[in-house]
Amino acid sequence: MILIPGIAKKKIGVYGLGATGLATCEALSASGAEVYAWDDKEEARAKTVNTRYAAEHPKAWPWEDMRSLALSPGVPLTHPTPHPVVKKAHQAGVEVIGDIEFFARAVNALPPRERPRIIAVTGSNGKSTTTALIGHLLKECGRESIIGGNIGKPVLLLPPLEAFRTYVLELSSFQLDLAKTLRANTAILLNLSPDHIDRHGDMEGYAAAKRRIFLNQTADDTAIIGVDDPWSQGICAKLMSAAAQRVTPISAEGALGSGVFALNARLYYSLGERTGEAGDISGVPSLRGQHNWQNASAALAAAIAEGVAPNIAAKAMDRYPGLPHRMEIVAKKDAVTFVNDSKATNADAASRALKSYADIFWIAGGKAKEGGVVSLRPLMDKVRGVYLIGEAARDFEGQLAGAAPCFQCGDLPTAVARAARDAALSGLEAPVVLLSPACASYDQFRNFEERGEVFRKLANQTETIDGEAA
Template sequence: MIPVQGFSDQSVAVLGLGRSGLAAAQALRAGGARAIVWDDSPRGREAAELEGFEVRDLTRPGAFDGIAALIVSPGIAHLYPAPNPVIAAAWDAGVPVDNDIGLFFRSFATDDWDGFDTQPRVIAITGSNGKSTTSALLHHILAENGRPTQLAGNIGRGVLDIEPAHDGEVVVLELSSYQTELARHLTPDVAVLTNISPDHLDRHAGLGGYFAAKRRLFSEGGPDRAVIGVDEDEGRYLANQLVADVSDDRLIRVSVTRKLADGWTVCAKKGFLTENRRGRQVASIDLRAIAGLPGAHNHQNACCAYAAARTLGLGPRGIEAAMRSYPGLPHRSQVVAERDGVTYVNDSKATNVDAAAKALQAFGRIRWICGGLQKEGGLAGLLPHLGSVAKAYVIGREAEDFARQLSGVTASICTTMDHAVAEAMAEAEPGDVVLLAPACASFDQYDSFAARGDHFAELVTDALH
């Protein structure tokens, strides 16, 4: 655990008692603060009481008397589409609002570091798609190359739940826009942006607000090094803002759509990763045979993880060897089974149009299980990428509307995952890929994308055995 610094003998309120909220309360107490907690859920409040925390209804008048700060769980909206009433009350009382990410960055460095031979580093990774795979892959690369490392944030453990740093350790953080938008302290040594596409637009009042939340990772503290995917305008803009000119080695630009001629670049084209520096190619990796990284979208993830590893001085050959042993993440282009020439792939994490489009581009003839709770913007971004779809099997409460938008594609309105899997398996032929890439959130039928992916994998496995 990382004891929170700066609040000794002060009362700090915590709103939301999920994984990050309860860990924040524990870390505050470990640092000498009095954590006062609240959650709308009786179950959350009961769990906190069992941990010995004071539960206070923060919605009542005067609740913020004597409170030094309010720490908010990432799922709680603080500005758009409307401020949470507790957060609004904190504003009115003049109480600073922060989250566990902000607490982490103010508390991670300690006096113990003075005795280390090599200072610990923090690499923070954000983006619309691929940040989980990029984070897990980088963590794997570091571990395989003998570097002490921890993985935390939006993946793995909560940021305050990890162990205090060891000599030379690298902490890899996956950070969502929900986490970056509110943190008062954002000071990673290396910051990575994989890509930007429309997502969580209601939470951020549009694409501009969403990008602004991501951009804070690069602007609040100023990382020593930045890795930026420049295949979208937002990435190109951000890269341009960070350095004086293209030759500045504090920036590595990443692309999987074109060759970047100048500066320090990492690109992937036709399955080959190349690193160029000052006009010369210094390394190349054939990504096509790496089973844990299928498709162009994973090649972008590989480029970002490779670039981040290079900022730490790791050699290309050691990075390549680690990539070849990377097992992949559940629910991200995860091969669940192969039988009679048919491959079954779980990409339940493809919860938006851009992620699903990338999944559709990664395979040949596809029997596509899709649908769920549609996000703002519709499905227009998918239409140019449906050429490999032999048939769509649409699930979710909005299945009929989803199917109507798939012009030119044969679609079966299945509604449930059981029906979709059974029909797709019955119709699949050798060479087909039965792909779950929903392009939608899961909450109309499942608690999470992971629960949806697990159900798909369970149905496939049961049917094949």
């Protein structure tokens, strides 16, 4: 656990008692703060029984004496409208921050020589893989790397701050909105595509939240930015013009005069006088596809910024095991491969999996995000059937009409059974049943992890008899 200095006996509210909120309560309480906690869900409040921060409605909080409100990332800060507890905090003159800000303050309170290294990663897609890959590379090279934030453990439950540790943090736009003083020694923005627009107002608001990852960087720090989309290109150009920190562009779509890039799964670097090929990741199953080449380029750039030799970092990628729910092969039945890409919660993420396979029997749908799947129509030449589930099913069928055969399945078990049967009977050499929903999961599942685990179970329960799924 990470303790926060300077808050003993201070009154701090925590709103939202999911994993992050409860971790924040525990760390604040252990640091001596007087914690006031609440969540609208009774089951969440029940987790605070017999603790020093038993849930109490914000109406009873001593707002006139409150120092801070720690807002969980899932609670609206500005859009579509500020949550009532945020409005109350503003009225009372109470700062609204998140767990990442408490982490930053704990780091900033240390003398410079005692501070750990911090690598922060954000982006619309690929941030979990990139975060895990960087952590893997550093460990393979003998460094003590700690992964957390929006992946794994909440940041305040990570091991205590030590100068010999490197914290590799995945940060969402919601977490960045609530962080003010975080300084990342290496900050990474992978890409930007429309996502969470309801929470940021528009694309400009979303991009502004993501750009906050570069706040507080100095000339000693490194900003790594993907340049394969227009929004990220614009941010990269502005940072390079401002010259407040070192800027390393990355790309998986073409060679760069300066930066780190991938061409056909080969990684290259051109950083001042240091240029060359770092290695070939074409044989790494967990880094298949052009989107993973971008992730690998970012991880290589981060490793180089942390003093790791390029070829050593690239070689360590050979042993990267990958993450669940990200283009994860979960079963093989005769010729049919089942791929779990449940983490693909928007069209841009799904496009990456669709580009990585041929002869796809695609399971899609759930709770739709802005834009739907119209942008995926050009990729339907590789899709043999679309098996639709959830709230978005009818809309998706309309958006894909004429591009690929669509089948209304309703739920995931029905979709897996039908897709598996059709794949087995297709006569194709290597058919793939791909769950890459291009949707959030909340209409039928608690989260994308549960959706992926259900798919894994269904895929492994599928039996094939004489080439036919039963």
